[in-house]
Every structure is written in C-alpha cells, then in structure tokens.
Amino acid sequence: MHPMLFYVLLAFGCGVCLCDYWKDREELIKEEESQILGSSIKLTHEEEVVNKRLIKIKSEEFNNGFDNVVNFLPSQHFFKTKAQVENSKVFKFIQKLPKGANLHVHDTALVSGKFLFNLTYRNNLYACFRNGSFQLKFFSKPESSCKWILLKKLRQISPSVDDFISSKFSLIVDNPERMYKSVDEVWTAFQDIFAVVSPLITYRPVFEDYFYRALEELYEDNVMYLEFRGLLPEVYELNGTVYDEVEVAGLYINVLKKFKEDHPDFVGAKFIYAPMRLADNATAWKYVETVKTLKEYYPDFLAGFDLVGEEKKGYPLKNFIEQIKSLEGIVKFFFHAGETKWYGTDIDENLVDAILLNTSRIGHGFALLKHPKLLQMVKEKDIAIEVNPISNQVLTYVKDLRNHPAIFYINQNYPVVICNDDPSFWGTKGLSYDWYMAFMGLSSKYTDLRFLKQLAINSLKYSMFSNDDERNFAFSLWEKKWKKFIMDFLQNQELQDYENIKVVLV
C-alpha cells in the first residue's frame, strides 16, 4: 500500500498521537524523495499521462521481480538476462526516449556484435594463429611472419570458424560467473578481444564504416550526441600506407561530417584522447605532444584527455602529474578513476588526483562512495560521474546492481550520467540497456519519468560543447524530440487503449 493511502485510511480511524506519526512519516518519505535525481522536475499534463503508463509497467516489472528475484533483471548477470531485457516493456519505452548524449565509450567497442561480425565478410581479410592466438588482418598480399590464410578460404574448409570468431569478439559466455571469477580474469579476456578486433577495424575502409555505424546505432537508439575515448591507433591501407594519430582523427571527422549531412538532427561527436596508462615517462610526454597537436589541428573535435587500461595493471595518475599539469588550460580532463574495489590503494587514490587535477567528469567513480571528502568536492565542483552499470557488472565489480554505489550518487542528486563503456563486448547497442539498469536497479521502485528526463538533461548538461551555440542547438533539438516523443506516445497509446486515455486526459 502506498504510504499516502495508509495515512488517509488512518486519519479517520485512530487517536491524535498516531495521526501525527503518519504525518511525520509521510513528510519524511517525501523529503527523502525530494533529493533524488530528477525529483525537482515538474511534468506537464501530457508528460503526466505518459508517466502514468510508465509507472504502471515499471511497477508490474518490479513486482514480478520481487516475487522471484531471477526475474528482477538488474540483480542477475546481464549475459543471462539480455533476451528478457529486450522483451521488457520498460526497456522498449526507454529505447524510444530521446536520451541525449553518450559520454563514456571506447573506440574499439563502439558497435554491436552483429555489425562487427559482418565486417569479417569483407574482401582481403586474412586469418592466422600467432603463438597460439588468433589474428585477423587485411592484406593485398599477406606478409610472411605468420601463415596467413584468406578467411573466405578458411570458412570453406572449416565452417565452424564463424562460431570461433564470434566468441573472440565479445566477453559473452554461458557461465560468466564461473568463467570470470575476478576482475583480473575478465580484464585478460578483455585484452584478448582487443587484440583480435583492433587490426580488423583499423583497415581504413572498415574504420570509416565502423565509425559511421557507431554513430548510426546511437542515432537509432535515440541518442544524439557522443563523446568517445580513443587511442588513435594506426590505421592502414592495403598498399602499405599508414595514418598517424592526427590523420586518424581526421578520418573520424570526415565520417562525422558525412553522418551529419545524412542525419541533420544528430548533434555531433567529440573525441577524448585516451592512450594507455601503462606508459613510461617518455611515452607520457609523447601523449602531451599529441594532445597539443590534435588541439591545434582539431580544436572543436578534441574534447579532452584521459588515460585508459586496467587501473590495477597500469600506472596511477600520480605518476603523470607533471605531464597532466602541462596540459592545464589546453584541454579538459576526463579521467577514469575509482574503477576498483581495492580500498586504500594507489588505484583507489586515482580519485584524489582526478579531482585535484580538475577533471571535468570522472569515468566510473565506483569507489567514490568510500571517500566522503571527495564526494563533497565532486558535488561542489559539479564533476559529473560517468556510471556504466552493465560494464561494472560484467567486469565483476558488482554482482547485483542493487548494491551499486551509484544508487547513493543518484539519491543525493550528484551529477550522474549513464553511459555504456564497451557495448560490443557485452552485446548491447546504444544506451537503452544501461538506462534500463539504472532505472530499475539503481533507483527506487518509485522513480519515474522525471528520473529518465533528468538523465537525458544531465547527459547534455555535462557534454563538452564547443560553445553556447552548439549547446543551445543541442538542448533545443532535444526538447523538440522529447515533445515529439510525448505526443507520439499519447497518440499511439490512444490507438491501443482508447478508453483509458480518454479518462485520464479529461
């Protein structure tokens, strides 16, 4: 029973002192709810109608999970629930929602598994085993250090190679909890995928199609803006030409231009240069030079700088203070920090440095909850926390998303944005899967459309637009899309469920 109803019932049946109790209780619950992300939003009359429907389907799905927790999808491993998520009414609702921006995703895992796999049907793709590990690469004529065989031929000889290749492209397995028992194990598998995928997608024609598709998949998921992290790996042609970092950035920009011409209602994309944190001093200084060059060539496209790779295996931010400091005022920072459960270690302390170095957003911030003073600073400095629910689960940081620390950030209205990190590697596409987890698992049974609307607003608010014009364009475009979504919903709903809607709209 809803507390309000309880109060009303009791107001007529009890002595004065208990009535006070129910009033206090109601006020306390209200006060708590008033702090949650999205709770300050006032919905329009039309939005309220949509919200009513959303509350109904959320509540059905929640109660279904409450009765049997295996049906409460955020509590189970995503590899086991993917099909159920895709059948969920709440998920389908979220898919249609204009979600704003995706602010945390990596260059090598931008597209869905199916598209990635289809790339292996391109001409000139060769396969070989080098020191026991499978490799793919495009050649006009393969080099001789490995026994390369044309994949087309290999398929004829052994058709089962397709299953094998698929398995090399993602972390998906039948028994994830047994296969990946620790963060270290799953990161190893992660790097193996990277090694197979990287030479496949860095062939220039594929590279362009891949990035185009990445934008398209976001667009299809009603995401209109992207900030992605990338290594700027060497891109190659069949004739031996290779492109350096600046040229590769140029390739992205050309594709983006083309995509925006084809989709004028897509706002754009920016780039966060994010090379490996497992780097010595000299390499780190090279990163600095690259950032400066990129900034010179593509001041609009380059949003900022970050370092990537498993925080445990690479070096902590404190090893790079001098280099990072030298970039102050030149670019903004978007550091991965606190993607760890190792409390009190160097990895954990990356959060201290990220914040002291004035990071604009924090990647993950999973461990931030363990740092009260840093939490306070994040709020004061208005640093957005890029939360990636499915990533954190698949990479074994948290088993049941109901124990995810972001629940605390969301509760107290920290600047949270929901992102997808590496969708290819766990078989998602766009933002809807992660938004679903956030809506069902990282917030209360009672959060509603206001929560989702705030997530969209946050995603744009914490985007690094080049100027006010771009920002205003993005916001007004999003608002237009949002209104259209509400109107479309009401119209479709009316067709399906005419009588109900009429009553509500009266």
Add this chain to the structure above:
Amino acid sequence: MHPMLFYVLLAFGCGVCLCDYWKDREELIKEEESQILGSSIKLTHEEEVVNKRLIKIKSEEFNNGFDNVVNFLPSQHFFKTKAQVENSKVFKFIQKLPKGANLHVHDTALVSGKFLFNLTYRNNLYACFRNGSFQLKFFSKPESSCKWILLKKLRQISPSVDDFISSKFSLIVDNPERMYKSVDEVWTAFQDIFAVVSPLITYRPVFEDYFYRALEELYEDNVMYLEFRGLLPEVYELNGTVYDEVEVAGLYINVLKKFKEDHPDFVGAKFIYAPMRLADNATAWKYVETVKTLKEYYPDFLAGFDLVGEEKKGYPLKNFIEQIKSLEGIVKFFFHAGETKWYGTDIDENLVDAILLNTSRIGHGFALLKHPKLLQMVKEKDIAIEVNPISNQVLTYVKDLRNHPAIFYINQNYPVVICNDDPSFWGTKGLSYDWYMAFMGLSSKYTDLRFLKQLAINSLKYSMFSNDDERNFAFSLWEKKWKKFIMDFLQNQELQDYENIKVVLV
C-alpha cells in the same frame, strides 16, 4: 609508495607549483582519513608498538590478496575461506583482543556447530521423519504421532546419520553460490535449521547448558558482555512440564548468574525480546503484554523489544505502530530494519519506522545507505548500526564484502558495532570472524589498531547497561583487559622478536 614519502621525495626535485600539488594531495588524504571510525584515537607509546606489528601483518595479508583476489578473504564466500581465516595472523591477533560486547545475535544460533552437534549424544533424544522433514526431540517415552526412534539406536543402524544431522544444523555447503541463489532460498534453508534445532535446545537441561556454553564461547573469544535477541520459546522437561516465557527468561537469568560466579570478569548479558514479525494484530498485542510482564519481573535483564523473521515474508513495522507506541517509555527498541536490497518497498521503509519510533540501535541497516535523510537522522540521534558482515554475505545480501554499505558508515564515523547474528548457522564462534571481515574488508588498507579499539569502545558505548555503575564497571574492566592485552603482546613479542622490539622501544 606511501603518499608522504612521495611528497618528501618530490619536495627536493620539482618546481614550486608541483610541490603545492603534493602538499594539497597529502592534506586531502589526511582529511579523509581523519573522518574514519577510530581515527580520533591517540595511541600510547606501547600501543604504537603493537600497532606497528598489526600494520605489518595486515599489509602482508592485504598485498597477498591484491596479487590474487581469491586470497583476499572478505571478497570470497565465507564457506570457502573459513580455514584460511582461522590461519590468518590478523585473525589470531583479533581473537586475543578484548572486543567488548556482542550486541546482535539470536537465541537459536548462539553456539558453535561442534557444541550443538555434541548435544545430540545426550540421553533420551529421539529422531523421526514427519512429512519428510527430520525432527529431534527429548522424551522419556515418545509420543505416538510420529515414528520416533532413539537416536542412539538410529546411530547403530545407520552411522551415516551423523553427517546427515550435521548438515541439518548449519547452512554450510560446498557450493553456497549455487545452492543459495537468492535471499529467499537461503531464508528457507534457514528456517529448516531452526525447525530441527529448536526442539533440541529447548529441553530444559540442554537449554541451560546451551546458554552457559554461549556465554563461555564469547568469554573465550574475549567478549565480555552480551545483548541477545530471543523468542522465549516454550522449554520442556521429560515429565511434561513446560515453562512459559517469563519462566524461560528466569532460566536464562539463573544460568547467567552461575556463569558470572564462575567468571567474575564477565560483565553480563541482557535480553531483547524479539518475537516473529509474521504476526496478526492480536498476537502483536500479546507481545506487548509479554514485554510488560517481563519488564515487571526482570527489569534489569530485559533490554528491549524487536521483531524478527525475514523482513520480506513478515509484516512491516508500520503494521505494528500502535502496539510499539504503547511500549514507549517502558522498553527500548532494537529493530531489525533495512536487511534488504528491495529499494522503495515496505521492507525498505522499515528503516523509516525504526527511526521514527526512536529505535536505540538498528539491526543490519543494510539499506540505510539508500536513504540520505535517514542517514542524517541516524547520526543526529546517535543510533548505532549493528553490522553483521558474514551474515549479510551468507544470506546473499552482498557477495564481495568490499561492496558492503557499512564501508560508508565506517568512513564517516557513524556509530557502527560489529556483531555475529547467527554464528551457529555459518560455523563461526565469538566475534573475531566478523571483526576480521570488518577490519580487512569494510575499511581501508590503512586502518589499524585505532579502528579495532574504536569497535570495542563502540560496542560498550551502545550497550544498554542498567545504570552508570554497570557501565563504569564494564568500561574499567575492558580498559584493564586492553592494557593487559597490550602488555602481554609486547612481552610475547619480545620473546619472539627481541632485537626488533628493543629498537622500537628505544
């Protein structure tokens, strides 16, 4: 490298602006550490020596886990790590430590498994299967509703019955993660144990020995005071005599008296009457009467009132407001609340009622983290949170204790006490196992003897002593024991490690 050392190194090798950075960094980390539970304690010179040793063994164990997470015991299921815990140097250190009080444990799970099992060798114990479930009971001559067989005889016929009985006494299984996939499943197993154990331990002579042993096991683990929750189940004699709730409380008091005579340095025990929350209105009013009667008969022994049983299956506190309100000023409350991951449900809201009803402590408070306003009230009202780490893991609330919400409570110095909930059911004894988990898993790599000392102080501070005399006696006894522990440690250490200590003590 420790941040301090880093700062010192860099102070000599870098420009002014970076030195500022390292100084700010160090101050920030210090400020964070200054908020953690125990950080305000100033150690004596002797304690510092002991602390140095503790830091060394903790650090070795932590690093060992960092290298391979299966060796980081709080991250793994307790059923797999019990033997390793018992071999840990940190655990052995904690065992010897005067730990103060155990403030959350239940009447039917007070003793270790071995003692419980040995009780089955008593005379007149019969076994039978009733509707497929195994039962044990003492009779002079068994009643006829079931085919009772003397257990002694059953053992002769089928010696494997011992393994069977052992398995009925605890939740311990080889594959806990596969056996107990949800809270619901493990609670069912939990109730099955209860059904077998209850008739065994409510035979009057056993009941007395059982409670005596419960106190003894705490005493052996260097715990000197107990507040336990109980149902006051009917206790029986072979001749058909049964004891009612008040008489059963009397049995406890007699045993306690005897135990204190035998152990004058044991402070005592008090009782929290905690009947089942799955109760209708009339039953709840009966509870009220029982509380009043108990208070009348045993004002010192009765510490307060609570309701028990799975929060999800029973009724929420809000169903009993009238009854509970009628007990205000008569007894204190110690409500189980927020032992749930179901955010936004009635179970979750038990926290609201517990706090509004002025509970003196909260049992578990696992979900408290999800309620910023309630957290604030808990701090203002100085309500202690009874954290039971192993219980929460075994009952599947959290898999890896590094994700336990109590880390947040501990960080910000909320009034946390560490308790053991149902040690029989997961094969622990005393408080040391749970303290080990708290020290290694619920706090930073850097917490030390001050943390453990504060846990002991908190346990006494939030005990419900009858008066200042009792409180002062407890504190001064504990201080004496603490000093003795420090001195004993230094002496033994000196024998083992003479040279080192001499250097440190200079």
